[in-house]
Amino acid sequence: MLATPLAVMEADLVEQAREGDRNAFGEIVRSYHPGVVNVVYRMCGDPALAEDAAQETFIRAWLHFDSFQPHTSLRNWLYRIAVNAALDALRKKREMPAGEDLLLDPDPHPGPEADLLQKERTELVRNAIGSLAETSRAVLVLREYGGLSYQEIASSLDIPVGTVMSRLNYARNRLREILEPELATLESEND
Amino acid sequence: MIEHATQWLGAYLDGELKGVRLHQVETHLAQCAACRMELEQLRKMSALLHTPDPSGRFQPTGRFVNGLMLRLPRRPERIFRRPAAGFVHWLVPAGILGTWFLFQFALGLGGLISAAGDAGLLGSVTAWLPSIPQQTTWFGATLNVFGSQLGGSGKATLDLLNQADLFLTNVIVLLAIQFGLAMVYWTWLALFWRHQRNTVHPSLPNSPTSSS
Numbered sequence: 001m002l003a004t005p006l007a008v009m010e011a012d013l014v015e016q017a018r019e020g021d022r023n024a025f026g027e028i029v030r031s032y033h034p035g036v037v038n039v040v041y042r043m044c045g046d047p048a049l050a051e052d053a054a055q056e057t058f059i060r061a062w063l064h065f066d067s068f069q070p071h072t073s074l075r076n077w078l079y080r081i082a083v084n085a086a087l088d089a090l091r092k093k094r095e096m097p098a099g100e101d102l103l104l105d106p107d108p109h110p111g112p113e114a115d116l117l118q119k120e121r122t123e124l125v126r127n128a129i130g131s132l133a134e135t136s137r138a139v140l141v142l143r144e145y146g147g148l149s150y151q152e153i154a155s156s157l158d159i160p161v162g163t164v165m166s167r168l169n170y171a172r173n174r175l176r177e178i179l180e181p182e183l184a185t186l187e188s189e190n191d
Numbered sequence: 192m193i194e195h196a197t198q199w200l201g202a203y204l205d206g207e208l209k210g211v212r213l214h215q216v217e218t219h220l221a222q223c224a225a226c227r228m229e230l231e232q233l234r235k236m237s238a239l240l241h242t243p244d245p246s247g248r249f250q251p252t253g254r255f256v257n258g259l260m261l262r263l264p265r266r267p268e269r270i271f272r273r274p275a276a277g278f279v280h281w282l283v284p285a286g287i288l289g290t291w292f293l294f295q296f297a298l299g300l301g302g303l304i305s306a307a308g309d310a311g312l313l314g315s316v317t318a319w320l321p322s323i324p325q326q327t328t329w330f331g332a333t334l335n336v337f338g339s340q341l342g343g344s345g346k347a348t349l350d351l352l353n354q355a356d357l358f359l360t361n362v363i364v365l366l367a368i369q370f371g372l373a374m375v376y377w378t379w380l381a382l383f384w385r386h387q388r389n390t391v392h393p394s395l396p397n398s399p400t401s402s403s
Contacts, residue, residue, distance in 0.1 A: 026259075055262065060264065063266060144241070168205075
C-alpha cells in the first residue's frame with residue numbers, strides 16, 4: 001500500500017519527535033488536539049477537567065514517545081493515553097475533599113432562553129455517558145467520538161474485538177434506556 | 192435465517208459487518224420492521240450523542256499548543272533509547288547463548304576425542320593434543336613423600352581420592368561456568384523486563400480492560 005503524503009509527513013514528524021524535537025511534537029499536538037480533547041471531554045464530562053487531561057495526555061506522550069511503535073497508529077496510541085489520562089483525572093477529582101460530582105456540574109456560562117433546551121440536552125447526554133461503567137464508556141467514546149474501528153478500539157484498549165462489540169452494545173442499550181424520553185421528544189419535534 | 196438482528200445492529204450501523212453476516216443482517220432488515228425501527232432508534236441516539244459540538248468550550252488549538260510547549264518537561268534519558276542501543280542490547284543474550292552453545296559443543300567434542308583416543312581409534316593423530324592431567328598436585332606430592340611407605344590398599348585409596356578430586360574439580364568448573372552464564376543471562380532478562388515495563392508505561396496503566 002502506498003503511503004499518502006500526509007502519512008509520510010506524519011512519519012517524519014514522529015521520527016523527529018522521538019528524537020526530541022519539540023517543534024515536531026508541537027505539530028503533532030496541533031493535528032491531534034481536537035480529537036484528543038473531544039475524547040477526554042466525553043470521558044470526563046467537564047471542560048476544565050478535559051483541558052487538564054488533554055494536556056496530561058500530550059505530556060505523557062512526549063515523555064514516553066520512544067515506546068510508540070512507528071508502524072502503528074499514532075491516533076490510537078494517543079487516544080489510549082487520553083482515555084487513561086481522563087480516567088485518572090476523574091479519579092483525582094473524586095478523591096478531592098468537598099468536591100462536587102463533576103458530571104452534574106452545570107454549565108458555568110448559561111446563555112439566552114433559546115439555548116436552555118440545548119443545554120439541558122447536553123447535560124442529559126453528558127450525565128448519561130458519565131453514568132456508564134468506565135470500561136463501556138471508554139469503548140463508546142472511542143467509537144462515537146474518536147471514530148475508531150472495532151479493531152482499533154480493541155488494540156487501543158488491549159481487549160478482544162468481541163469484547164468491544166459486547167461493551168458497545170451494553171453501553172448503547174443503557175444509553176437508550178436513560179435517553180428514551182429525550183429521544184421521544186426529538187421525534188415529536190421532528191414530526 | 193436469523194431470528195432478530197438486534198445484537199448486530201450496532202455493528203451494522205458502524206459499518207463493521209462484512210461477508211455472510213452483513214448479507215444476513217441486510218436480508219433480515221428488508222423483512223423485519225421491528226429491527227428497522229431498532230436501527231432507526233440507534234441512528235437517532237447516535238445523532239443525539241453528537242449534539243452539540245463541544246469544541247467551542249475549549250481553548251483554541253494554537254493557544255493550547257503554545258501553553259503545552261511551555262509546560263513540556265525535559266524528556267528523561269533512557270537506557271536502550273536509540274535503535275542502535277536496542278540492537279546492541281540484543282547482542283548480549285545472543286552472545287551469552289552463543290558462548291553457551293560453543294562451550295557445550297567444545298565439551299562434547301573434547302569428550303568424543305578423548306573417548307576415541309582412549310579406545311585407540313585415533314592412533315597417533317591426537318598425539319599433539321595436550322594431555323589431560325591424570326593426577327592432582329597433592330596426589331603427586333603425597334606419592335613422592337610417602338609412596339614407599341604406603342601399602343597396596345593405601346595406594347588404591349589414594350588413587351581413588353585422586354580420581355574423585357579430579358572428577359569433582361571438573362564438575363565444579365563446568366557448573367561454575369554454566370551458572371555464570373545463566374546469571375548473566377537472567378540479569379539481562381531482568382534489565383530487559385524493566386526496560387519494557389518503563390517504555391510501555393504510558394499505554395498500560397489503568398487500562399480499562401476489566402469487564403463491564
